[in-house]
Amino acid sequence: MVPAGEPTEKTIQTLTGILAKGDTIIDGGNSKWKDDIRRARELAPKGIHYVDAGTSGGVWGLQNGYCLMVGGDKEPVQRLAPIFTTLGPPDGWMHVGAAGAGHYVKMIHNGIEYAMMQGYAEGFELMSESEYGLDLPAIAKLWMQGSVVRSWLLVLTADALAADPKLSALKPWVEDSGEGRWTVDDAVEKAVPAPTITASLFARFRSRRENSFADRLLAAMRNQFGGHAVRR
Amino acid sequence: MVPAGEPTEKTIQTLTGILAKGDTIIDGGNSKWKDDIRRARELAPKGIHYVDAGTSGGVWGLQNGYCLMVGGDKEPVQRLAPIFTTLGPPDGWMHVGAAGAGHYVKMIHNGIEYAMMQGYAEGFELMSESEYGLDLPAIAKLWMQGSVVRSWLLVLTADALAADPKLSALKPWVEDSGEGRWTVDDAVEKAVPAPTITASLFARFRSRRENSFADRLLAAMRNQFGGHAVRR
Amino acid sequence: MVPAGEPTEKTIQTLTGILAKGDTIIDGGNSKWKDDIRRARELAPKGIHYVDAGTSGGVWGLQNGYCLMVGGDKEPVQRLAPIFTTLGPPDGWMHVGAAGAGHYVKMIHNGIEYAMMQGYAEGFELMSESEYGLDLPAIAKLWMQGSVVRSWLLVLTADALAADPKLSALKPWVEDSGEGRWTVDDAVEKAVPAPTITASLFARFRSRRENSFADRLLAAMRNQFGGHAVRR
Amino acid sequence: MVPAGEPTEKTIQTLTGILAKGDTIIDGGNSKWKDDIRRARELAPKGIHYVDAGTSGGVWGLQNGYCLMVGGDKEPVQRLAPIFTTLGPPDGWMHVGAAGAGHYVKMIHNGIEYAMMQGYAEGFELMSESEYGLDLPAIAKLWMQGSVVRSWLLVLTADALAADPKLSALKPWVEDSGEGRWTVDDAVEKAVPAPTITASLFARFRSRRENSFADRLLAAMRNQFGGHAVRR
Numbered sequence A, B, C, D: 001m002v003p004a005g006e007p008t009e010k011t012i013q014t015l016t017g018i019l020a021k022g023d024t025i026i027d028g029g030n031s032k033w034k035d036d037i038r039r040a041r042e043l044a045p046k047g048i049h050y051v052d053a054g055t056s057g058g059v060w061g062l063q064n065g066y067c068l069m070v071g072g073d074k075e076p077v078q079r080l081a082p083i084f085t086t087l088g089p090p091d092g093w094m095h096v097g098a099a100g101a102g103h104y105v106k107m108i109h110n111g112i113e114y115a116m117m118q119g120y121a122e123g124f125e126l127m128s129e130s131e132y133g134l135d136l137p138a139i140a141k142l143w144m145q146g147s148v149v150r151s152w153l154l155v156l157t158a159d160a161l162a163a164d165p166k167l168s169a170l171k172p173w174v175e176d177s178g179e180g181r182w183t184v185d186d187a188v189e190k191a192v193p194a195p196t197i198t199a200s201l202f203a204r205f206r207s208r209r210e211n212s213f214a215d216r217l218l219a220a221m222r223n224q225f226g227g228h229a230v231r232r
Helices: A006-018 A033-046 A058-064 A074-079 A081-087 A101-128 A136-143 A152-163 A178-190 A195-207 A213-226 B006-018 B033-046 B058-064 B074-079 B081-087 B101-128 B136-143 B152-163 B178-190 B195-207 B213-226 C006-018 C033-046 C058-064 C074-079 C081-087 C101-128 C136-143 C152-163 C178-190 C195-207 C213-226 D006-018 D033-046 D058-064 D074-079 D081-087 D101-128 D136-143 D152-163 D178-190 D195-207 D213-226
Strands: A024-027 A049-056 A067-071 A093-097 B024-027 B049-056 B067-071 B093-097 C024-027 C049-056 C067-071 C093-097 D024-027 D049-056 D067-071 D093-097
Touching: A006 A024, A006 A033, A024 A033, A033 A049, A033 A101, A049 A058, A049 A074, A049 A101, A058 B213, A067 A081, A067 A101, A067 D136, A074 A081, A074 A093, A081 A093, A093 A101, A093 D136, A101 A136, A101 A152, A101 A178, A101 A195, A101 B213, A101 D101, A101 D178, A101 D195, A136 A152, A136 D067, A136 D093, A152 B213, A178 A195, A178 C178, A178 D101, A195 B213, A195 C195, A195 D101, A195 D195, A213 B058, A213 B101, A213 B152, A213 B195, B006 B024, B006 B033, B024 B033, B033 B049, B033 B101, B049 B058, B049 B074, B049 B101, B067 B081, B067 B101, B067 C136, B074 B081, B074 B093, B081 B093, B093 B101, B093 C136, B101 B136, B101 B152, B101 B178, B101 B195, B101 C101, B101 C178, B101 C195, B136 B152, B136 C067, B136 C093, B178 B195, B178 C101, B178 D178, B178 D195, B195 C101, B195 C195, B195 D178, B195 D195, C006 C024, C006 C033, C024 C033, C033 C049, C033 C101, C049 C058, C049 C074, C049 C101, C058 D213, C067 C081, C067 C101, C074 C081, C074 C093, C081 C093, C093 C101, C101 C136, C101 C152, C101 C178, C101 C195, C101 D213, C136 C152, C152 D213, C178 C195, C195 D213, C213 D058, C213 D101, C213 D152, C213 D195, D006 D024, D006 D033, D024 D033, D033 D049, D033 D101, D049 D058, D049 D074, D049 D101, D067 D081, D067 D101, D074 D081, D074 D093, D081 D093, D093 D101, D101 D136, D101 D152, D101 D178, D101 D195, D136 D152, D178 D195
Parallel strands: A024 A049, A067 A093, B024 B049, B067 B093, C024 C049, C067 C093, D024 D049, D067 D093
Antiparallel strands: A049 A067, B049 B067, C049 C067, D049 D067
């Protein structure tokens, strides 16, 4: 995960003490967009510019270039354009809006990413239980050839399945970083339904709960009203 | 679980061979309503009546009387009224419609039950992790005194929590019977959204998956694009 | 809706200027529990006590008594016990924890309420489209007699359906107040899955969107890849 | 939509009367995989082969070639390979399993497609309401350059948004075809949770409900317990 939160905050405070008027800080990590807005406002009186660059592409960005969503004032963003042009693939960066906009767009990008990943995960899990004995690595590869669901995430899925068709080396434990959570917060704040993004986040939460109280309470209730057997 | 499926089917076939014109079969189990319709149609030419009685109340029905939702032709249902009156609490039974209607209404009842149970389960799980150190058995009891969420399921929840406040004797393993699944099938067939009923059913499914392929695939994808650590 | 937010904040500020050491403020509205914590901390140096009382029971509380979940320090809560005893039904109030705990427990109560309401709503919607021509007001009443899904919300449902069986006088527009949203925020913050509570909140959001951008984008995508007809 | 159901069934019946032993029927539509299994079993005694070819790629398949997932016996599939090789892009077809497997894999493909589409739809709806005044068509294009969420569906999204940035010509009305429903049926039957695929299907259902009974019942309940205003 790209650094965010406390380490970023401290670095910016340190830099603020060193930088001079006209200097620019680029936050190329995964900060919360509301933090960007606050920081830009705090730095403005000192004449220090703050630019937030949401970065996508994963570890592959090193070869492919990073897709960059940049937020901040026009002047520093334009001045720094050569940096973004160098880091990104052709047409691979954009000034998307004022301070925080870069990380806001990146946050939504990650929310969508969660839903796409979960969609594939559900589909492949269903296929993994099919009585047809399906060849999942081959199907993932097949779908890359002209199907509607072809995507870069599917390429990665195909690679992962090719390396370990039953994923037997892995534990069903899925981390989440801040962006998925913030996307749900944004949906709640805007009163916009976001059922798949939220379901994806909850699936990750669920993957990490080893003795769910909710599930034990359900078992207890069933036992209470129906005398249904419970596992102890 | 009240018997359904194969044993019911066989019993009805056996009875059909024995019964005479004018006789009535009451299916007081948890049959699928579409099976009721089929059976009623098959029995009609022989002059045998088929009545489906959805039954709610759990093991407590023995003391409280059973809430009965009855489907079938008017004549046999009216003729059998004394049975239903005896089994149910006052006003505790109703002729809800033609063959299958009894089990249809009972099926929906169970779908609602799943959502209510899951709602409580989520709320109590959140409270179980609160830094306030909340007394869950006492809160469940408190809510029975005039709160908006008071219900019979809450009484059972209070009883279960009183007996074992941390539910430490239980495993997070939740069975489901047919009705929840059929309610989702009904929603899909009617093109009616049923998000909470379905989420409740999926939560039960999830409780029983010990090495989710979906979650392992998510972990594998994260590892592919981000070099994120996975648990092996 | 019980007042919360800005009006509450202002009232507390005004009171703070007037009150003396040893006085106690009771917030019996629907404040956010984190605001309670902050207020209690701000008032403590002045020796003013802050007690938050989450209140359930709706407009019926006037007759039935209000179910009260009380947060705050032990001393003021015990001193004020006669007030809570008077307002609530027997055993109808409880000191659930430190400052904010009252509104926290009330918030979870409302989250559960959303899920229960949505569960009933989905079930009755499915029944409203059944080919059996079901008598919904009668079924709601029937279920009150010993069924597993009996609850106070079901009584209200039965009353509403009795008054207007097809609910034809109403618009499908459902408001939400803060507690549902804060419950989802709490789930996200605690990394606890809350699929039914969240689905219930999103259903309300959806009910108020009259020209969903998401749905138009889905229609546009279908048209792009499949040449599927769209409605203009 | 590719034809399925009744017209397919009739066509196959007609063909069955005409075909001779050793002939093969290819169903390149969107049949339900369980129908394929039945048909293959019915045709086997007559020596007629049945091959089901799930086809993806939309109207663009005409230029790009169709991604083909083929089910059936080994002999006819191998004999017909030249057809599939001609219709598909390189490596664009695969014999995925016995009769029905082609349409089963295609069904899952469509379930995944629903979830991906819904993920984008939610993300773009959130962005459409951002105070940043985001340029959605440009962002969709930007994300094609090296981002984690790049996909063919995103290309289509970019095209649709470029043509009509506010999608103002469209109605929020989203059809669904059988595959999404069957995927949910499969999840229910297999007891595998599929929350995002199901949420996507329900979002489409919801888009077509113009006077939701569920939402009216929620409004009625709120009015009953809280005296909350309703819209009439």
